[in-house]
Amino acid sequence: MQPVVAKGKITTEHVAAFQQIVGKEYVLVDEETLRHYGHDETEHLLFLPEVVLKPRTAEEISSILKICNQDALPVTPRGGGTGLSGGALPHLGGVLIAMERFNTILQIDERNLQVTTEPGVITEVLQDSVKERGLFYPPDPSSRGSCFIGGNIAENSGGPKAVKYGVVKDYVLNLEMVLPTGEIIWTGANVLKNSTGYNLTQLVVGSEGTLGIVTKIVLKLIPLPKYDLLMLAPFASLEKASEAVSAIFRAGFTPSAMELAEINALKIVSKMVDSHAVPVNDDIAAHLIIEVDGNNMDVLMSEMEAIAELLQQFDAGEVFFADDAQQKAELWKLRRRVAEAVKSSGYTIEEDTVVPRAELPALIKGVKQLGVQHNFDVVCYGHAGDGNLHVRIHKEGIPNSHGNPEMQHILGELFKLVHSLGGTISGEHGIGLIQKGYMDIVFREANLKLMRDIKKAFDPNNILNAGKIFDL
Amino acid sequence: MQPVVAKGKITTEHVAAFQQIVGKEYVLVDEETLRHYGHDETEHLLFLPEVVLKPRTAEEISSILKICNQDALPVTPRGGGTGLSGGALPHLGGVLIAMERFNTILQIDERNLQVTTEPGVITEVLQDSVKERGLFYPPDPSSRGSCFIGGNIAENSGGPKAVKYGVVKDYVLNLEMVLPTGEIIWTGANVLKNSTGYNLTQLVVGSEGTLGIVTKIVLKLIPLPKYDLLMLAPFASLEKASEAVSAIFRAGFTPSAMELAEINALKIVSKMVDSHAVPVNDDIAAHLIIEVDGNNMDVLMSEMEAIAELLQQFDAGEVFFADDAQQKAELWKLRRRVAEAVKSSGYTIEEDTVVPRAELPALIKGVKQLGVQHNFDVVCYGHAGDGNLHVRIHKEGIPNSHGNPEMQHILGELFKLVHSLGGTISGEHGIGLIQKGYMDIVFREANLKLMRDIKKAFDPNNILNAGKIFDL
Numbered sequence: 001m002q003p004v005v006a007k008g009k010i011t012t013e014h015v016a017a018f019q020q021i022v023g024k025e026y027v028l029v030d031e032e033t034l035r036h037y038g039h040d041e042t043e044h045l046l047f048l049p050e051v052v053l054k055p056r057t058a059e060e061i062s063s064i065l066k067i068c069n070q071d072a073l074p075v076t077p078r079g080g081g082t083g084l085s086g087g088a089l090p091h092l093g094g095v096l097i098a099m100e101r102f103n104t105i106l107q108i109d110e111r112n113l114q115v116t117t118e119p120g121v122i123t124e125v126l127q128d129s130v131k132e133r134g135l136f137y138p139p140d141p142s143s144r145g146s147c148f149i150g151g152n153i154a155e156n157s158g159g160p161k162a163v164k165y166g167v168v169k170d171y172v173l174n175l176e177m178v179l180p181t182g183e184i185i186w187t188g189a190n191v192l193k194n195s196t197g198y199n200l201t202q203l204v205v206g207s208e209g210t211l212g213i214v215t216k217i218v219l220k221l222i223p224l225p226k227y228d229l230l231m232l233a234p235f236a237s238l239e240k241a242s243e244a245v246s247a248i249f250r251a252g253f254t255p256s257a258m259e260l261a262e263i264n265a266l267k268i269v270s271k272m273v274d275s276h277a278v279p280v281n282d283d284i285a286a287h288l289i290i291e292v293d294g295n296n297m298d299v300l301m302s303e304m305e306a307i308a309e310l311l312q313q314f315d316a317g318e319v320f321f322a323d324d325a326q327q328k329a330e331l332w333k334l335r336r337r338v339a340e341a342v343k344s345s346g347y348t349i350e351e352d353t354v355v356p357r358a359e360l361p362a363l364i365k366g367v368k369q370l371g372v373q374h375n376f377d378v379v380c381y382g383h384a385g386d387g388n389l390h391v392r393i394h395k396e397g398i399p400n401s402h403g404n405p406e407m408q409h410i411l412g413e414l415f416k417l418v419h420s421l422g423g424t425i426s427g428e429h430g431i432g433l434i435q436k437g438y439m440d441i442v443f444r445e446a447n448l449k450l451m452r453d454i455k456k457a458f459d460p461n462n463i464l465n466a467g468k469i470f471d472l
Numbered sequence: 473m474q475p476v477v478a479k480g481k482i483t484t485e486h487v488a489a490f491q492q493i494v495g496k497e498y499v500l501v502d503e504e505t506l507r508h509y510g511h512d513e514t515e516h517l518l519f520l521p522e523v524v525l526k527p528r529t530a531e532e533i534s535s536i537l538k539i540c541n542q543d544a545l546p547v548t549p550r551g552g553g554t555g556l557s558g559g560a561l562p563h564l565g566g567v568l569i570a571m572e573r574f575n576t577i578l579q580i581d582e583r584n585l586q587v588t589t590e591p592g593v594i595t596e597v598l599q600d601s602v603k604e605r606g607l608f609y610p611p612d613p614s615s616r617g618s619c620f621i622g623g624n625i626a627e628n629s630g631g632p633k634a635v636k637y638g639v640v641k642d643y644v645l646n647l648e649m650v651l652p653t654g655e656i657i658w659t660g661a662n663v664l665k666n667s668t669g670y671n672l673t674q675l676v677v678g679s680e681g682t683l684g685i686v687t688k689i690v691l692k693l694i695p696l697p698k699y700d701l702l703m704l705a706p707f708a709s710l711e712k713a714s715e716a717v718s719a720i721f722r723a724g725f726t727p728s729a730m731e732l733a734e735i736n737a738l739k740i741v742s743k744m745v746d747s748h749a750v751p752v753n754d755d756i757a758a759h760l761i762i763e764v765d766g767n768n769m770d771v772l773m774s775e776m777e778a779i780a781e782l783l784q785q786f787d788a789g790e791v792f793f794a795d796d797a798q799q800k801a802e803l804w805k806l807r808r809r810v811a812e813a814v815k816s817s818g819y820t821i822e823e824d825t826v827v828p829r830a831e832l833p834a835l836i837k838g839v840k841q842l843g844v845q846h847n848f849d850v851v852c853y854g855h856a857g858d859g860n861l862h863v864r865i866h867k868e869g870i871p872n873s874h875g876n877p878e879m880q881h882i883l884g885e886l887f888k889l890v891h892s893l894g895g896t897i898s899g900e901h902g903i904g905l906i907q908k909g910y911m912d913i914v915f916r917e918a919n920l921k922l923m924r925d926i927k928k929a930f931d932p933n934n935i936l937n938a939g940k941i942f943d944l
Contacts, residue, residue, distance in 0.1 A: 155667055446657050
């Protein structure tokens with residue numbers, strides 16, 4: 001990764017002012033720090049910020065943004081740095097605001113089944129904390145051990161449980177945020193139903209840090225299901241596996257996870273973590289990982305059996321039931337680390353396609369055809385129950401899509417395919433820096449104009465995460 | 473109801489142009505029609521439009537809006553006319569667009585568990601149609617027998633099932649809409665997860681017909697639960713009943729309905745429909761109506777028993793289990809007709825307060841105190857499981873809140889109370905015309921400015937349902 005050199009708009013006066021606001025130790029300009037905050041998990045991309053700030057309060061962020069707004073300095077907010085669309089990359093240099101000191105869960109409200117948290121809390125920490133009280137926050141990205149809940153809000157993250165429990169947007173009740181002009185607002189109220197004016201909360205969820213910097217988050221929680229069961233089903237054909245997916249829902253089942261992984265992806269990750277938990281024989285093309293959860297074990301057992309029987313109609317091989325917590329954990333670990341494994345083995349470009357569930361077989365077929373046609377290797381995996389397929393591409397000599405015309409053409413073809421199937425560009429990763437060039441494939445100019453005008457309403461000087469999602 | 477005389481901006485040339493677009497028979501200016509479309513279910517209010525149009529296609533609406541946009545004519549879209557916040561009242565005269573000819577369910581997609589419908593379909597018709605295929609669209613406003621699904625989108629409606637299944641916003645995947653400038657867009661894609669740009673779909677849901685006119689709706693469906701059980705629990709104290717509500721959720725149950733009705737409301741509706749299904753003895757202050765649903769009858773039975781047992785801690789009287797479909801239907805009929813009944817008996821002013829669930833007892837106590845203090849009668853009922861309490865007010869000589877300073881003061885006090893409990897003005901009815909004066913109680917000026925700027929982005933000439941939610 002070659003760093004992109006910063007554009008040098010930040011003056012020593014700015015740095016001094018920032019030091020006044022957050023304290024000297026939280027204003028960083030050394031190269032190591034700049035390099036650390038210059039990349040996230042997106043491909044091989046590095047853009048150096050000019051200064052990294054680590055504020056602790058909404059008021060500090062407000063003061064910072066007022067200065068940046070006045071002097072038109074680019075500001076990039078950053079959570080855990082696990083993003084896959086470049087949303088946290090400071091591609092214009094300027095100020096990077098690292099949210100890691102907003103790391104406190106403020107209140108777990110057991111009376112109302114809600115949690116109020118700061119955005120810099122690691123998602124898994126939040127999940128474990130509410131779990132101790134018998135409560136459940138389902139959205140569950142693969143990066144949950146290191147991503148921040150604030151980043152999950154920014155990207156409207158999903159994860160395996162989304163298929164039954166919905167995505168981040170379905171849990172966000174209210175947000176405290178600092179607007180680019182420095183004002184601090186709450187977007188809504190801590191209530192389960194709300195028809196009071198435009199839904200600013202839902203507008204901010206998934207807005208990728210372009211509309212404001214979220215400083216407090218109120219999430220709905222639900223009672224923790226008592227039991228879950230997990231099974232692994234091998235298929236001799238990737239398409240048969242994907243056909244089985246929608247059949248399960250049509251039969252009236254709602255699994256709590258319904259993951260698909262192509263055998264190549266599983267081979268790579270099994271090797272990386274030295275696991276033999278998943279059979280990777282030559283006659284297997286893909287596995288489905290299927291979980292059911294609930295409060296009655298008998299019901300779950302019979303559901304699992306019925307699903308396993310249904311799978312036989314799609315030529316599933318011998319189904320493996322994970323017997324204990326350790327086996328389950330092993331399977332989930334493998335699934336969670338697929339992205340990391342395939343990336344490190346050369347599949348550096350990841351797309352986050354999503355189609356109506358029943359179009360998954362057509363999508364997979366089309367993706368494979370594109371690979372043959374344009375001579376790239378591709379592995380597929382993801383949240384099949386949601387029609388959300390992660391497509392990892394390896395093409396010799398093209399490690400990233402940013403600025404490479406050949407790869408841009410290929411991705412354009414991919415997204416046209418997705419659109420023709422009624423789908424769209426991103427299910428849970430966001431558009432960020434690297435997908436923005438394809439927005440006109442799925443949206444009309446009138447849609448994009450509305451989005452740009454909304455951006456201007458929040459951020460008249462276009463300082464906050466400018467050039468993400470779209471260019472103004 | 474005295475009609476407010478229209479302002480007379482529509483010319484004979486406009487009428488002729490509209491006739492060209494939609495056909496003569498669908499351009500109506502006779503007084504009977506104007507009076508019919510001059511009111512909805514909101515208090516006693518009547519505002520005459522100047523002309524009523526009944527278009528059939530998005531293209532026709534586009535042509536109409538282009539004319540109105542050019543000549544700055546006020547346009548009010550209208551669904552079933554069952555609104556309770558005056559959202560469909562043509563208070564500025566002008567053009568009323570009646571959506572009743574958009575009455576076709578376009579596709580029930582059993583492969584993807586989705587339905588595509590036009591907005592003028594009656595909600596219950598839609599529900600019944602998908603039910604025949606074993607599918608379930610849960611949002612279920614009391615007016616479902618006459619309201620339009622498009623109006624439900626506009627108000628982000630809820631209803632009894634919201635407590636388990638969520639509100640309208642949780643089911644809307646994609647909307648076709650005509651912008652005030654005449655352009656026709658789709659807001660999103662027909663997918664279950666979407667992180668592709670700002671969520672215009674969620675912004676439009678609950679925007680009360682101010683941002684565009686929705687012409688097609690894609691909704692997520694879920695498998696229809698096989699069974700449900702219903703019980704009625706009497707309480708000697710309204711506060712005990714409301715305390716029981718949050719205790720049920722804290723104990724890990726998620727009923728599919730959790731309704732509260734004060735005894736006065738039940739007395740009135742029982743008399744109106746001549747029913748003895750609900751005991752209205754003098755020692756009863758309120759009833760809870762509790763439903764559970766699912767696919768396993770044994771599980772439901774044991775849940776019901778456990779809930780009934782829990783209720784005893786809150787001094788519930790003898791619990792009545794509805795034994796058959798007829799008894800259930802009778803109870804639901806009573807519940808659904810409460811609003812109509814109490815309105816016709818003089819409680820003409822309805823507020824749609826919502827607080828965090830556990831604050832319900834404090835809200836009820838505060839509402840009763842306000843009644844004593846300001847000398848009005850009040851009955852309460854609503855979706856207790858969501859903290860969504862409908863407050864019906866009767867004050868001698870003040871039949872509606874619009875333009876009455878004394879009632880406006882009272883409502884201001886009510887909403888300050890709601891806000892102090894962490895709640896907000898409307899849970900499911902919207903702000904419309906009659907609550908807009910109270911928005912500054914729950915929002916800062918920065919919030920309201922964002923909403924106004926979003927409105928301007930969609931509707932630069934402020935033609936569409938202008939003066940609803942806020943004034944520009």
